[in-house]
Amino acid sequence: MMLSERIAFLYQAVCAFFVISMMLDIKPIILATLYIMVFLAIYAVIASRPLRRITASLFPSSMTINPNPSRTGERVRVRASIAPIKKGLPAMIRLELGDLELVDGSKTWSGLLKGDPISLSFSVKSMDPGIKLIGPLKLALMDSLGVVVKELEIHPKMPIFFLEADKALSHPTSYSLSKHPSPGLSRSYFMGVDHEYRISQPQEIEPPARKIDWKRTAQRGDERIYLKLYDKLMRGDLMFGLGSGLDIILPDGVRLESRIVQDILAITLPHLREGSKIWLMRWIKGKGLTSSLIERSRVIEVLEAPKITYLIYVTRLIDEEEQKLLKRLSSEGALIKLILIDLGSDLLKISDEEWLKKLVDLERMRLKSRVDQLNIPYSMTSLELFGESLRRIMMYRRAL
Amino acid sequence: MRIEELVTLILICLPSIYTISRLFLAFEELNPFMILGFIAMFLLPITLFSYEIVILMLYVPAITSIILAFLGHVSALLGLASGYLLSLSLIILLSIRGEERLHISSLIYFMAMILNLMNLMISQNPLTPRLFLVRFFGGWRIFPSYAGKIFDPIFLGLMAPSTIGFLSSIPRDKRYILSLISSHGALASLLITALLLLIASILPSGAAWIACLVLAASSSLLLILYLRVVK
Numbered sequence: 001m002m003l004s005e006r007i008a009f010l011y012q013a014v015c016a017f018f019v020i021s022m023m024l025d026i027k028p029i030i031l032a033t034l035y036i037m038v039f040l041a042i043y044a045v046i047a048s049r050p051l052r053r054i055t056a057s058l059f060p061s062s063m064t065i066n067p068n069p070s071r072t073g074e075r076v077r078v079r080a081s082i083a084p085i086k087k088g089l090p091a092m093i094r095l096e097l098g099d100l101e102l103v104d105g106s107k108t109w110s111g112l113l114k115g116d117p118i119s120l121s122f123s124v125k126s127m128d129p130g131i132k133l134i135g136p137l138k139l140a141l142m143d144s145l146g147v148v149v150k151e152l153e154i155h156p157k158m159p160i161f162f163l164e165a166d167k168a169l170s171h172p173t174s175y176s177l178s179k180h181p182s183p184g185l186s187r188s189y190f191m192g193v194d195h196e197y198r199i200s201q202p203q204e205i206e207p208p209a210r211k212i213d214w215k216r217t218a219q220r221g222d223e224r225i226y227l228k229l230y231d232k233l234m235r236g237d238l239m240f241g242l243g244s245g246l247d248i249i250l251p252d253g254v255r256l257e258s259r260i261v262q263d264i265l266a267i268t269l270p271h272l273r274e275g276s277k278i279w280l281m282r283w284i285k286g287k288g289l290t291s292s293l294i295e296r297s298r299v300i301e302v303l304e305a306p307k308i309t310y311l312i313y314v315t316r317l318i319d320e321e322e323q324k325l326l327k328r329l330s331s332e333g334a335l336i337k338l339i340l341i342d343l344g345s346d347l348l349k350i351s352d353e354e355w356l357k358k359l360v361d362l363e364r365m366r367l368k369s370r371v372d373q374l375n376i377p378y379s380m381t382s383l384e385l386f387g388e389s390l391r392r393i394m395m396y397r398r399a400l
Numbered sequence: 401m402r403i404e405e406l407v408t409l410i411l412i413c414l415p416s417i418y419t420i421s422r423l424f425l426a427f428e429e430l431n432p433f434m435i436l437g438f439i440a441m442f443l444l445p446i447t448l449f450s451y452e453i454v455i456l457m458l459y460v461p462a463i464t465s466i467i468l469a470f471l472g473h474v475s476a477l478l479g480l481a482s483g484y485l486l487s488l489s490l491i492i493l494l495s496i497r498g499e500e501r502l503h504i505s506s507l508i509y510f511m512a513m514i515l516n517l518m519n520l521m522i523s524q525n526p527l528t529p530r531l532f533l534v535r536f537f538g539g540w541r542i543f544p545s546y547a548g549k550i551f552d553p554i555f556l557g558l559m560a561p562s563t564i565g566f567l568s569s570i571p572r573d574k575r576y577i578l579s580l581i582s583s584h585g586a587l588a589s590l591l592i593t594a595l596l597l598l599i600a601s602i603l604p605s606g607a608a609w610i611a612c613l614v615l616a617a618s619s620s621l622l623l624i625l626y627l628r629v630v631k
Binding site for chain 1: 415501502503505506507510513514517544547548550551555556559560562563566567570571572580583585586588589590592593594596597600601609612613615616618619620622623626627
């Protein structure tokens with residue numbers, strides 16, 4: 001609950017005049033300013049009482065984003081609908097866009113709540129690949145004079161996944177029987193595969209005994225054998241860390257971190273579609289790890305990092321504090337797999353001058369010496385091959 | 401203009417109307433150019449007439465008074481200038497009507513009130529246009545030290561409806577006095593505030609000053625603590 005912006009500005013201006021008039025002893029102005037100040041304070045107390053009882057549950061809302069995942073530069077249509085149960089109050093509805101660019105439509109609505117559904121419809125785009133957040137959907141309720149405002153968050157943030165056109169991956173849709181199946185369909189605990197019971201159906205050909213639904217077969221007694229059919233689902237938590245040195249801008253103007261998130265996303269999108277959760281942990285200098293839990297339809301900023309058991313950590317090992325953290329996590333029993341980004345080969349594509357080659361060698365040696373101190377399995381890769389490297393780590397879980 | 405809006409505007413302008421009346425009454429004789437200047441400026445914000453007529457009302461007296469000044473009759477030019485200045489506080493107040501930003505409205509309102517007090521200060525003795533101009537421009541220098549001594553019970557009394565009129569510009573739409581007093585919460589607040597200020601004003605001078613400070617401090621504290629504005 002707070003004063004509306006225009007009233008807060010009014011209060012400040014009146015306060016300033018009150019002080020000046022007190023200093024000059026201008027009685028009419030003292031009384032007028034004091035009258036306005038006291039009136040606003042008393043009215044705010046009176047008007048805020050009915051607003052206090054209003055909660056977000058009185059404003060059921062939904063949000064649709066289409067297409068999601070999208071491509072960089074492509075228009076994404078966003079539609080937010082609110083069906084207010086509470087009526088007769090002036091309100092303002094606003095959807096935060098974060099890094100997204102508004103293309104058309106309006107992200108705000110203001111007016112009197114009449115009980116009819118309210119909808120915001122607009123298009124956004126992003127030229128930057130990665131996970132972009134839209135929301136939360138906020139509702140500001142006011143009293144009849146618009147003095148006091150109560151802000152409610154009626155819909156959480158939602159992720160929009162932006163991929164570059166050439167990163168749109170094709171994923172196998174059938175179950176693989178190979179020893180090293182495709183990501184998402186393995187029995188890996190961290191990649192996640194689950195079998196969810198769907199239905200029991202009669203089977204004409206004699207099936208393997210483990211698939212027979214014995215109970216139903218016995219109950220029906222129609223001389224047909226019923227089989228248990230399962231839906232294959234990819235479920236489980238995936239945990240990725242984004243370390244230091246990724247905040248540099250690449251020659252094409254995209255941040256290195258965005259490019260990495262984009263590759264992670266391209267590989268994990270099928271998991272998200274089927275209910276997996278992605279923990280994205282970012283290393284921030286001086287702050288440590290910050291965590292976001294990303295699901296198909298929402299993003300939760302988590303203040304405390306979850307217990308780390310398996311982590312794929314992408315870094316350039318710039319910050320020494322980060323190395324201490326990795327050592328600590330490793331000693332606590334977390335299984336960490338480091339992916340070191342060596343920008344050398346990407347740099348040599350621009351120029352192959354001798355001094356640049358030396359620089360690339362130095363960087364490679366620096367990475368090598370730092371990672372050797374950690375005693376954690378790692379893979380050193382160029383930015384170009386990062387996606388492939390990540391896919392292999394996820395698929396085979398092999399020793400690096 | 402709707403009747404409710406007109407009533408609200410008149411309420412806001414009451415102290416200005418009173419002050420201008422006092423000034424007019426203080427003049428020894430009314431110069432026709434002074435009245436023309438006053439009316440011409442007054443027509444600008446109201447825009448009741450067409451653009452051409454307003455320009456005519458402004459330029460014809462101005463050019464005539466300049467020609468007369470060159471011919472040796474300076475009183476016409478002085479009268480016109482006095483007329484312009486006389487209408488100033490009212491014109492400033494009328495500009496509140498279209499202003500959406502309340503803090504700007506409050507700045508305009510209090511500046512107009514200070515101008516009114518200044519006019520009250522110089523309307524003490526019989527005036528001529530020349531004397532009015534001298535006092536008006538010279539008065540700003542002595543105003544800070546003299547402001548505390550200006551006391552006019554009628555002006556003070558008119559400030560009350562004027563402030564309530566100003567408060568009626570708080571709603572985003574229907575900015576009339578009626579919409580303010582038709583809200584039960586606002587009406588209760590207006591009455592409670594009036595009662596508190598009445599109690600503070602009947603206290604002895606020193607105690608009233610402290611009471612004003614206490615009231616101002618407690619209203620700010622109330623807002624901060626009750627609404628939890630500071631996070």
